[in-house]
Amino acid sequence: MPRVHDQFPQAWPAIKAALAEDSTPEQWELAIEMCLDSRLRHRYIQPINAIAGSRKLKGEGFLILTIQCSLLEFLASLRIGWNYRHGADWGSDFEYGDSKRLFVDFLRHNSPFSNFISTKAKAGIFYRDIRCGLVHEAQTKNGWVVKGGLSRYPLVDFDTKIVNRDAMSNAIDQYLSEYRLALKTGPDLRDAFVRKFDNLYLHASLGTGFSVG
Template sequence: MDLKLNNGEGFAVVNLQCSLIETIESFINGWKYEHPHFIKMDGNSFRGNKNVFMSFFKNHNAFKLMESKSCDFYINVRCACLHETQTKNGWTIHSDTEQTNLVFNGEKIIFRENFQKALENSISDYKKAIIEGVSFNNIDSSTELRDNFKAKMNNICDKS
């Protein structure tokens, strides 16, 4: 096998994309992570990162098709890639050489290049909402969205 060909399907890429999802969704909602919980702005907490993926897939249009598979994705893609450098239970990663323009095929195939483009678009839309002061991700108040961003950023900056 010639490693210089970069013929892999992208486990490391998907692993980083999962980290981006957790980061983006935490900024949008103002969540901070304190093992083993995420703490919401209202002081309530929830256990488990799977809830972050459930929220992300529910609230971002490009990923809506994945909403019903969010827990399965979390366990068999996010956790499997992070902890074992592989997907599990039939999940596969493709580069999308067939040019489907799909992020996800509705079954268990992730098209990493399209997944990346959709992530970049979500980040761009979020940035635009923050700058222009408009609603985003089912958060109607631009003030709340900006407060969530500030709370997350303050949490990051407080860590020394």
């Protein structure tokens, strides 16, 4: 295994080779830190925390939730090892072209999200009014409101149409903790992880000045 401070994407070929030779939970723990955790920490978690930490309450919750929705779709595709391609048939060559189906299935079948978004209808509402509203219109739709404060509001309340961006951060953290544990011993999750990071590496390697470390 490469040194712990060597990170994805440059170190991916060496990481993948090391996992093929030794797939113990300890080796997977190193791979998770070097590929997944470092990537999420710098690209998502730290920026979200920095924005939330300002506590200006001037609408930054919309930006936070937009980032979180992007992260949710990544986590959904990572879990099954599929990659998005516009127009792709569902599951053909481990690709998908239907973001809604991926997003909806993930929310209602994986805890802790499924504790609040338990049906296909509710997950569809979240996708349409929150995810798509934020991504395409830069606001939530149909009366949904973004709130903060862990003790004041649940993750999602479909009666009052409130989504809690602080609770979403906690839910993502909880999901990742459970996913990491399952990944260390789950062959299907491991295969999906490798497929996903193979694809991420492929696209990263096309960048100008890319070199394998």
